[in-house]
Amino acid sequence: MNGRDAVLAAVRRATRSGVAHPGPHPAPALAADFASFAATLVSVGGEAHGPFPGASLAAAVLAHARTWAAGGRIVAEPSAAALLGTASIEIARADAAPHSFADVAVAIARGSVGVAENGAVAVTGDDAPHRSLLFLAERVMLLLDAADVVGDLHSAMRVLPASAWRSQLTFISGPSKTADIEQTLVHGAHGPRALAVFVHRT
Amino acid sequence: MSGPRFELDARARSTLQDAATVARHDAAVWMLRAKRDAAVAQVPDFEALRTRAAAIKDHTLDQLDHYLERFEEKARAHGVVVHWAPDAQALCEIVETLLRERGVARVVKSKSMLTEECGLNPWLEARGIDVVDTDLGERIVQLEGEPPSHIIVPAIHRTRQEVGALFHRHMGSPAGEEDPERLMAHARVDLRARFLAAEAGITGANFAIAETGSLVIVTNEGNADLGTSLPPLHIACLGIEKLVPKLDDVGVFLRLLARSATGQPLSVYTSFLSAPRAGGELHVVLVDNGRSALLASESHRRALRCIRCGACLNTCPVYRRAGGHAYGVPVAGPIGAVLAPALVATNAAKTLPYASSLCGSCTAVCPVRIDLHEQLLAWRREAPALPASWRRGARLGAWVMERPRLYRVATRAARRLWPLLARPFSGNPATPWLAARELPEHPGASFAERWRRTRGARK
Numbered sequence: 001m002n003g004r005d006a007v008l009a010a011v012r013r014a015t016r017s018g019v020a021h022p023g024p025h026p027a028p029a030l031a032a033d034f035a036s037f038a039a040t041l042v043s044v045g046g047e048a049h050g051p052f053p054g055a056s057l058a059a060a061v062l063a064h065a066r067t068w069a070a071g072g073r074i075v076a077e078p079s080a081a082a083l084l085g086t087a088s089i090e091i092a093r094a095d096a097a098p099h100s101f102a103d104v105a106v107a108i109a110r111g112s113v114g115v116a117e118n119g120a121v122a123v124t125g126d127d128a129p130h131r132s133l134l135f136l137a138e139r140v141m142l143l144l145d146a147a148d149v150v151g152d153l154h155s156a157m158r159v160l161p162a163s164a165w166r167s168q169l170t171f172i173s174g175p176s177k178t179a180d181i182e183q184t185l186v187h188g189a190h191g192p193r194a195l196a197v198f199v200h201r202t
Numbered sequence: 203m204s205g206p207r208f209e210l211d212a213r214a215r216s217t218l219q220d221a222a223t224v225a226r227h228d229a230a231v232w233m234l235r236a237k238r239d240a241a242v243a244q245v246p247d248f249e250a251l252r253t254r255a256a257a258i259k260d261h262t263l264d265q266l267d268h269y270l271e272r273f274e275e276k277a278r279a280h281g282v283v284v285h286w287a288p289d290a291q292a293l294c295e296i297v298e299t300l301l302r303e304r305g306v307a308r309v310v311k312s313k314s315m316l317t318e319e320c321g322l323n324p325w326l327e328a329r330g331i332d333v334v335d336t337d338l339g340e341r342i343v344q345l346e347g348e349p350p351s352h353i354i355v356p357a358i359h360r361t362r363q364e365v366g367a368l369f370h371r372h373m374g375s376p377a378g379e380e381d382p383e384r385l386m387a388h389a390r391v392d393l394r395a396r397f398l399a400a401e402a403g404i405t406g407a408n409f410a411i412a413e414t415g416s417l418v419i420v421t422n423e424g425n426a427d428l429g430t431s432l433p434p435l436h437i438a439c440l441g442i443e444k445l446v447p448k449l450d451d452v453g454v455f456l457r458l459l460a461r462s463a464t465g466q467p468l469s470v471y472t473s474f475l476s477a478p479r480a481g482g483e484l485h486v487v488l489v490d491n492g493r494s495a496l497l498a499s500e501s502h503r504r505a506l507r508c509i510r511c512g513a514c515l516n517t518c519p520v521y522r523r524a525g526g527h528a529y530g531v532p533v534a535g536p537i538g539a540v541l542a543p544a545l546v547a548t549n550a551a552k553t554l555p556y557a558s559s560l561c562g563s564c565t566a567v568c569p570v571r572i573d574l575h576e577q578l579l580a581w582r583r584e585a586p587a588l589p590a591s592w593r594r595g596a597r598l599g600a601w602v603m604e605r606p607r608l609y610r611v612a613t614r615a616a617r618r619l620w621p622l623l624a625r626p627f628s629g630n631p632a633t634p635w636l637a638a639r640e641l642p643e644h645p646g647a648s649f650a651e652r653w654r655r656t657r658g659a660r661k
Contacts, residue, residue: 003292003296007270007286007442007494008267008271011267011270011494012267014266016264017264019257019260019263021261022257022258024450025247025251025450026247028245028246028247029246044466044467044470099432117245117457118467118468119467129480131430131431134427152453154453157450157453158450164474165416166280166476167477168477169474170472171468171471171473173466173469173472174470176423176424176470178338178339178386178422178423180338180355181360182361182362182382183233183234184362184382184383186383188387189338189390190336190390190394190424191424
């Protein structure tokens with residue numbers, strides 16, 4: 001018997017009693033505004049900026065990126081670069097190898113949904129096709145439309161596009177962190193030392 | 203009658219030796235429980251989430267074969283290769299073969315209690331493959347050459363001084379450095395180079411979604427994300443109980459998991475991986491290793507609901523004072539003591555259900571409502587592991603208690619002997635207890651005697 005048949009046969013030996021699925025969890029009535037999202041994001045160690053009117057977003061983002069990068073390399077995913085409409089920053093090339101972002105100071109990507117209850121931003125494979133960029137960069141900036149903030153995680157999962165579940169998607173809630181040495185919180189474990197979300201209104 | 207007789211008792215004497223270490227460990231672990239409580243209070247529907255999570259898991263476990271096959275079908279459609287391992291050795295062989303066929307010599311690994319349970323690291327290391335645990339706590343215990351002592355905070359038993367000395371030896375940090383932030387900075391540089399050089403990444407998974415064929419992997423450090431986005435080969439090892447039916451179910455578990463574990467509203471990184479990275483391979487190994495036996499057990503099936511948050515460890519009066527190493531099995535604490543008789547199944551592991559006061563604090567915090575203290579009691583009934591002399595003693599006690607007149611005579615005699623029994627001496631059956639506690643003062647009369655005296659007066 002091969003491994004697959006052995007495991008499935010063993011599982012089938014357990015009796016089935018027809019336990020029904022309880023159905024979807026009703027989304028709780030939680031605040032879904034930018035201020036609530038921003039407060040949670042700050043509480044988990046992130047920065048929240050905005051909301052900016054569409055026209056002023058690019059200037060604010062670029063100024064922040066240049067301060068953070070301090071002369072280092074800034075790379076934007078194509079989706080974010082399109083939103084910023086600027087030709088003055090490096091755009092991640094479609095054929096770039098994952099290891100080629102090892103020296104990036106600041107990465108910029110677009111997020112699809114923000115979640116007020118946990119300060120997370122969902123970044124899909126379409127938003128950020130170069131997954132390693134989001135984790136190798138010293139600091140990460142995410143761009144989010146204020147209209148894309150929802151109250152709770154159930155609602156976030158329900159509005160994400162189906163394509164998100166065919167490639168990769170990451171909810172990012174603050175900067176990389178650890179408390180593995182005597183429960184002392186340290187930002188910048190393996191991933192980014194800082195995370196800023198720039199919210200705009202279209 | 204001298205000396206410890208139970209696994210946990212014996213090990214606790216050598217792991218957390220002095221009162222100061224015990225107190226520090228207790229406080230560190232209790233801090234997690236306090237953070238959990240604060241986080242839970244922020245969520246209006248937390249109790250409803252627990253109930254729904256338990257119901258979703260019970261449904262999934264009831265039809266696990268269906269969901270395993272559905273997951274396999276969906277994952278395959280996205281280019282994922284699915285393997286099946288009936289036991290620990292099968293898992294190790296599958297992973298070794300995948301690595302060998304691709305000539306992999308350097309692997310980065312993120313936290314997976316399953317691979318601890320199956321002994322994957324020692325298996326690969328014995329065959330010349332370099333495996334680096336990348337979670338900071340896991341890296342600390344790996345360099346110390348010891349197993350993790352907590353499923354969420356693997357090095358919670360270590361002080362900053364010990365970590366400083368360890369990093370000085372292995373990573374060249376300055377002697378005497380003990381600032382956690384600077385120690386992390388050294389580990390970051392050391393491990394970043396290993397991430398970039400690795401030819402394969404091994405991870406566990408927190409959930410596997412049947413509807414979409416997706417894996418859900420949660421970390422705070424981002425180590426699983428580096429380990430899956432850089433190397434061309436990703437192998438995910440997961441127990442068959444990790445399945446959930448639908449995408450919509452995952453939100454229920456994710457809203458419970460981090461809050462129950464560390465009090466965070468969500469872990470920093472929650473990644474849904476549904477396909478290999480561009481130009482890479484993704485292999486998933488579904489592991490049984492004793493889980494189907496638990497599934498077939500009416501009394502213990504519920505233990506498979508576990509999402510490995512660690513809340514039951516953080517609240518357990520035994521775990522907090524004994525430390526994780528005292529359990530001698532991969533998963534410590536109440537859930538470890540419930541899983542070990544089935545998944546580890548050594549004679550020592552079967553004594554773990556006795557290492558509990560059955561206070562029920564674990565059951566009160568479990569996010570998937572496992573009746574942990576009832577499970578511990580059920581194991582004592584199903585797999586008795588008391589020494590023969592204790593079993594004889596218990597039978598004698600039962601025999602006496604069934605005979606009221608004999609019982610009264612016996613207890614009267616015991617009261618006479620009480621001052622003697624309260625002192626440790628060889629031959630006193632109470633000596634092992636008296637090493638750590640004192641017998642209370644005897645009230646001088648039995649309940650029945652006092653009742654007879656006072657009942658008339660109360661009327």
